[in-house]
Amino acid sequence: MSANLAALLYLVSGILFILALRGLSSPETARQGNLYGMIGMAIAIATTLFAVHLDLLSIILIVGGIGIGGGVGAVIARRVPMTAMPQLVAAFHSLVGMAAVLVAAAALYAPEAFHIADALGNLKHLSLFELSMGTAIGAITFSGSVIAFAKLNGNMSGAPIILPARHLINIAIGVFIVLMIAFLMASGGDAKLAFWLITIAAFVLGVTLIIPIGGADMPVVVSMLNSYSGWAAAALGFTLENTALLVTGALVGSSGAILSYIMCKGMNRSFISVILGGFGEDGAAAATEGPTGNVKQGSAEDAAFVMKNAGKVIIVPGYGMAVAQAQHALKEMADLLKEEGVEVAYAIHPVAGRMPGHMNVLLAEAQVPYDEVFELEDINSSFSNADVAFVIGANDVTNPAAEEDPGSPIYGMPVLQVWKARTVFFVKRSLGSGYAGVENPLFFRDNTMMLLGDAKKMAESIIKALD
Amino acid sequence: MEAVDPVIFRLAIFVLAVFVGYYVVWSVTPALHTPLMAVTNAISSVIIVGALLAATATAGSELAGNTAASGGAGFSRGLGFVAIILASVNIFGGFLVTRRMLAMYKKKER
Numbered sequence: 001m002s003a004n005l006a007a008l009l010y011l012v013s014g015i016l017f018i019l020a021l022r023g024l025s026s027p028e029t030a031r032q033g034n035l036y037g038m039i040g041m042a043i044a045i046a047t048t049l050f051a052v053h054l055d056l057l058s059i060i061l062i063v064g065g066i067g068i069g070g071g072v073g074a075v076i077a078r079r080v081p082m083t084a085m086p087q088l089v090a091a092f093h094s095l096v097g098m099a100a101v102l103v104a105a106a107a108l109y110a111p112e113a114f115h116i117a118d119a120l121g122n123l124k125h126l127s128l129f130e131l132s133m134g135t136a137i138g139a140i141t142f143s144g145s146v147i148a149f150a151k152l153n154g155n156m157s158g159a160p161i162i163l164p165a166r167h168l169i170n171i172a173i174g175v176f177i178v179l180m181i182a183f184l185m186a187s188g189g190d191a192k193l194a195f196w197l198i199t200i201a202a203f204v205l206g207v208t209l210i211i212p213i214g215g216a217d218m219p220v221v222v223s224m225l226n227s228y229s230g231w232a233a234a235a236l237g238f239t240l241e242n243t244a245l246l247v248t249g250a251l252v253g254s255s256g257a258i259l260s261y262i263m264c265k266g267m268n269r270s271f272i273s274v275i276l277g278g279f280g281e282d283g284a285a286a287a288t289e290g291p292t293g294n295v296k297q298g299s300a301e302d303a304a305f306v307m308k309n310a311g312k313v314i315i316v317p318g319y320g321m322a323v324a325q326a327q328h329a330l331k332e333m334a335d336l337l338k339e340e341g342v343e344v345a346y347a348i349h350p351v352a353g354r355m356p357g358h359m360n361v362l363l364a365e366a367q368v369p370y371d372e373v374f375e376l377e378d379i380n381s382s383f384s385n386a387d388v389a390f391v392i393g394a395n396d397v398t399n400p401a402a403e404e405d406p407g408s409p410i411y412g413m414p415v416l417q418v419w420k421a422r423t424v425f426f427v428k429r430s431l432g433s434g435y436a437g438v439e440n441p442l443f444f445r446d447n448t449m450m451l452l453g454d455a456k457k458m459a460e461s462i463i464k465a466l467d
Numbered sequence: 468m469e470a471v472d473p474v475i476f477r478l479a480i481f482v483l484a485v486f487v488g489y490y491v492v493w494s495v496t497p498a499l500h501t502p503l504m505a506v507t508n509a510i511s512s513v514i515i516v517g518a519l520l521a522a523t524a525t526a527g528s529e530l531a532g533n534t535a536a537s538g539g540a541g542f543s544r545g546l547g548f549v550a551i552i553l554a555s556v557n558i559f560g561g562f563l564v565t566r567r568m569l570a571m572y573k574k575k576e577r
Binding site: 014018022031033034037040041047048053054070072078080088093233237239248249259365372 | 473474477478480481482484485487488489491492493494495496497498499500501502503504505506507508509510511512513514515516517518519520521522523524525539540542543544546547548549550551552553554555556557558559560561562563564565566567568569570571572573574575
């Protein structure tokens with residue numbers, strides 16, 4: 001195949017990837033978009049296979065590798081529960097990062113195969129810079145994603161781990177990486193040790209960057225690592241002179257960056273403050289100063305009675321719903337209410353859950369129609385004419401202190417104004433504070449009734465009481 | 468004026484693609500942000516093209532007098548093989564899990 005034709009085909013595949021993302025602007029076009037993505041990938045792989053020289057061993061390696069990897073991927077995709085989606089995405093990010101490291105190393109050791117060697121078999125400075133960036137970003141993505149996975153999957157506590165002088169450590173590692181990149185470039189690619197030192201230092205940096213970030217900030221971390229995996233791919237796209245890889249890297253990089261921005265805005269935090277980490281470490285002190293007063297506790301029967309006679313109920317799900325796997329019971333409860341003539345809607349806060357869009361996927365899994373599910377800015381004005389706000393597993397995202405108490409750590413964060421509803425039911429395991437470690441004054445309001453218990457069991461009891 | 472380095476053209480493609488990505492991703496509905504992450508995962512595994520090149524590296528081939536390359540080619544093939552496995556997990560896993568998620572988004576039956 002001529003190099004020009006190959007380049008054009010890579011361009012086509014890049015454009016198909018753009019269309020894959022474009023399709024996600026609405027659920028109707030999204031399935032079509034996903035198909036475009038698959039076609040784009042097939043074109044990119046086929047083009048590469050036509051352009052390279054295949055001998056028996058390489059055919060075995062390629063068929064075997066795609067067979068093993070593809071089989072594992074297909075099984076995972078079929079079996080993974082929807083509640084585990086955040087950790088699955090983190091795991092996938094780590095694989096992209098690792099693949100980037102391996103490809104960069106291969107390019108360094110066999111530059112002829114990547115057409116980046118000059119007549120003497122030496123690498124150009126620019127190529128060395130690109131693959132150093134590829135391996136450094138890839139390695140940070142890998143180890144950072146492994147930590148994010150462990151935190152999301154519960155293998156590791158979600159609490160921030162604060163090393164002494166951690167900023168200094170990170171800066172030192174960063175400077176070391178820059179020096180080693182310069183050294184590798186100066187050596188014309190002979191200093192292989194420098195390459196591995198860059199990679200190892202970047203693995204360490206990935207760990208030290210992510211461990212101080214707490215569980216509630218994971219939506220930002222997952223988005224940020226998504227972005228990194230894109231930039232790593234783009235760096236190698238320069239090395240490989242491959243348009244498909246360049247375009248994809250740019251798309252994924254900006255996608256992750258935008259999601260990080262949306263998540264930060266949803267928490268009214270700056271990106272820098274999230275990255276520096278440590279949020280929630282002094283939460284215990286803040287919680288003791290919160291307002292106290294009488295808490296009204298209710299039963300499932302009370303909630304069933306009030307909601308049955310309501311005109312409009314808005315359901316506010318949060319991470320607790322995901323943990324308890326309560327989405328199916330919740331949907332059943334909503335169906336029974338609809339049979340009673342109650343209008344039901346769902347309100348989703350941008351940072352509810354552990355990754356962007358987490359709640360939407362869980363509700364979709366429970367077959368909640370997506371046109372009953374609303375984003376914060378579309379539904380916030382509706383709470384004032386709702387009879388009931390049913391908060392299940394959410395806490396900080398409903399905290400009125402974010403609007404009313406300038407001293408609160410979450411002051412300024414956009415919140416769902418559930419307190420404007422006539423009655424608020426708050427399903428919660430205990431009266432403790434949320435992940436941000438902030439007391440919620442909503443618990444003590446006159447129109448709030450606490451339903452203490454597991455989210456799923458509570459929803460099931462309400463279903464029983466409605467029958 | 469001398470000829471423009473091809474690197475500049477690649478940089479141009481990259482920068483323009485960042486802008487395309489910016490506008491396309493802002494138009495993604497928030498309800499589909501999780502599928503967006505899954506599908507971006509899948510497409511970033513197009514890095515498999517690099518893995519394929521690595522797995523097909525041949526010893527010294529067209530370059531005369533480059534004897535050191537043979538060991539490098541074998542190592543490169545090994546790295547390429549592992550990278551193909553990792554990228555394939557992501558490609559199949561990413562696209563299929565996205566398809567599974569998207570199949571769940573349904574409109575109200577009326």
